[in-house]
Amino acid sequence: xxxxxxxxxxxxxxxxxxxxxxxxxxxxxxxxxxxxxxxxxxxxxxxxxxxxxxxxxxxxxxxxxxxxxxxxxxxxxxxxxxxxxxxxxxxxxxxxxxxxxxxxxxxxxxxxxxxxxxxxxxxxxxxxxxxxxxxxxxxxxxxxxxxxxxxxxxxxxxxxxxxxxxxxxxxxxxxxxxxxxxxxxxxxxxxxxxxxxxxxxxxxxxxxxxxxxxxxxxxxxx
Numbered sequence: 001x002x003x004x005x006x007x008x009x010x011x012x013x014x015x016x017x018x019x020x021x022x023x024x025x026x027x028x029x030x031x032x033x034x035x036x037x038x039x040x041x042x043x044x045x046x047x048x049x050x051x052x053x054x055x056x057x058x059x060x061x062x063x064x065x066x067x068x069x070x071x072x073x074x075x076x077x078x079x080x081x082x083x084x085x086x087x088x089x090x091x092x093x094x095x096x097x098x099x100x101x102x103x104x105x106x107x108x109x110x111x112x113x114x115x116x117x118x119x120x121x122x123x124x125x126x127x128x129x130x131x132x133x134x135x136x137x138x139x140x141x142x143x144x145x146x147x148x149x150x151x152x153x154x155x156x157x158x159x160x161x162x163x164x165x166x167x168x169x170x171x172x173x174x175x176x177x178x179x180x181x182x183x184x185x186x187x188x189x190x191x192x193x194x195x196x197x198x199x200x201x202x203x204x205x206x207x208x209x210x211x212x213x214x215x216x217x218x219x220x221x222x
Contacts, residue, residue, distance in 0.1 A: 002098075002101060003187070003188050005094070005098070006098055006188050006189060006191065006192075007188045007191070009091060009094050009095060009098070009196070010035065010188065010191040010195050010196055012091060013088060013091050013195065013196050013199050013200075014027075014031045014032075014035070014195065014199065016084050016087050016088045016091070017031075017084070017088060017199045017202070017203065018031075019081060019084045020080060020081050020083075020084030020085045020087075020088065020203065020206070021071070021075050021079060021080065021081075021206075022075075022076075022079030022080065022081060024071075024075055024079070026071075026074075027071070030067065031195065034063075034067070034194070034195065035191060035194075035195055038060055038190055038191065038194045038195070039187060039188060039190070039191065041059070041060075041190075042060075042185070042186060042187040042188070042189075042190035043187040045186075047059075047060060047185040047186075047190060048182070048185045048186060050168070050169045050170055050182075050185070053171070055168075055170040055171070057168065057170070057185060060190055060193060060194040061165075061193055061194065064193070064194060064197070064198040067198070068198045068201060068202050071202055072202060072205055072206070072209075075206070077206070077209045077210060077212075077213055078213075080206050080209070080210055082134065082207065082210060083131060083134055083135065085203040085206050085207050086127055086130050086131045086134060086203075086207070087127070087131055088127075088199060088200060088203040089123050089124060089126075089127035089130075089153065089200065089203065090124055090127045090128055090131065091124070091196065091200070092120045092121065092123050092124035092127070092200065093121060093124035093125065095120070095124075095192065095196065096113070096114050096118065096120055096121040096124065098189070098192075099112055099113050099114075099118065099183075100113045100114065100115075102183035102189065103115075105183070106179055107181075107182055107183030107186075108164075108167070108176075108179070108181045108182070108183040108184070109167050109175065109176030109178075109179045109180065109181060110179075111163055111167065111175060111176060112160065112163055112164055112167060112176075112181060116163075117159055117160070117163050118156075118159070118160045118163070119156045119159065119160075120156050120157065120160055122156070123152070123153045123156055126149065130146075130149065143211060146207070146211060147208065147211055150204045150207045150208050150211075151208075153200075153204050154201065154204050154205075157197065157200060157201055157204070161193070161197060163175065164181055164184060164193065167180055167181035168180060168181045168182070168184075168185070169181070169182065
């Protein structure tokens with residue numbers, strides 16, 4: 001049940017991103033194929049071999065930089081639906097609960113949870129209020145507030161991603177030697193760094209791109 005819940009979180013994240021990009025067909029085609037590929041490898045335990053060089057987990061992370069760059073460059077800003085992009089960050093709440101459960105199962109260190117160095121839960125909570133404001137108030141969002149919110153979100157995401165990488169049992173491990181990060185090496189939690197995190201990052205960047213070309217957000221309501 002725990003694993004199924006996280007699969008549903010991943011599906012929800014991809015779905016929100018699909019609608020947020022204006023029903024981009026490449027998104028609809030790419031992410032199921034990518035998730036199937038990564039999911040198959042993690043299901044057979046491919047990433048759980050931590051002795052190989054380079055670390056196998058690189059295969060789940062490195063390509064995300066390339067496809068994120070592609071989507072950011074090729075999806076037109078005017079197609080972006082701001083409400084969906086903000087809604088994506090609410091997903092960070094159940095993700096945080098998932099990470100805490102993995103900690104209780106001794107599969108990740110405490111520093112990867114909201115009791116450690118992970119502040120992502122604050123973005124999930126604030127995203128709820130941001131979305132409610134956009135939907136109900138139907139007013140212009142303060143440009144500086146919205147920009148700051150997105151920059152903070154990127155910083156929080158950078159902190160947890162760096163912590164996760166440096167806590168994994170690889171040659172570059174720096175933290176959590178007593179309880180390393182092995183949780184995201186297994187199915188379906190490998191979807192977190194390979195699918196959920198890049199989508200969350202892209203949603204922040206798309207929001208910042210909207211800021212650069214729009215003075216008002218009310219005309220982006222769906």
